[in-house]
Amino acid sequence: MAKEYHIVCGENSSNNLMISDVIDFSNENIKLITLLDTLVLGPLYDLKTLNGINDRINWFEEFYQETGFYYHREINGKDISVKLSEITSGDSIFIWLGDDGNEYIWKSAIINFLQDIDISIYIVDWQSIPFNSHNGYDAKLFSLYVCTLENIQLAKQYFKLISDSEKLFFE
16 A cells, blocks of 8 residues: 655654644554754765765764764664665655755755655645744744644645656756
8 A cells, every 4th residue: 555754854843743633643654754864964975875874974973073973863864764765656755844954955865765766756835835924023934843833734735746857956
């Protein structure tokens, strides 16, 4: 049976989505993938082969002058690779990643990873979500991690199927 995958970045976004109840994660065919690494720092690695992940770990250890600092991110990277490898033709992907720099890089990496699989990939069109006035100030939504529960319900309405040209752009 086809599965539905929801991809978010960070524990805050993951928690926001889970407590919003806009997605029924009790359904065994609906999966949540949480990206924990901050790709705007350090060298990137290939998600498919994990080639370069050791270079990334070494960079963090050298930069922060601390060993074992990056260990949890290595585990998450391997876990993400395994979870993405489970996606098959007919599955649907809902990418909740926004316009934040880290999330933008992750969006490209995820779409690149999935480029050879015939699947439907949906992304939130953050730019089309109307401004929300908050205490007289307009606040533009740009990522799940800044959303209130009401904003998450609104954002869910702005998923769009990614076009072939957009896929090529992100790849």
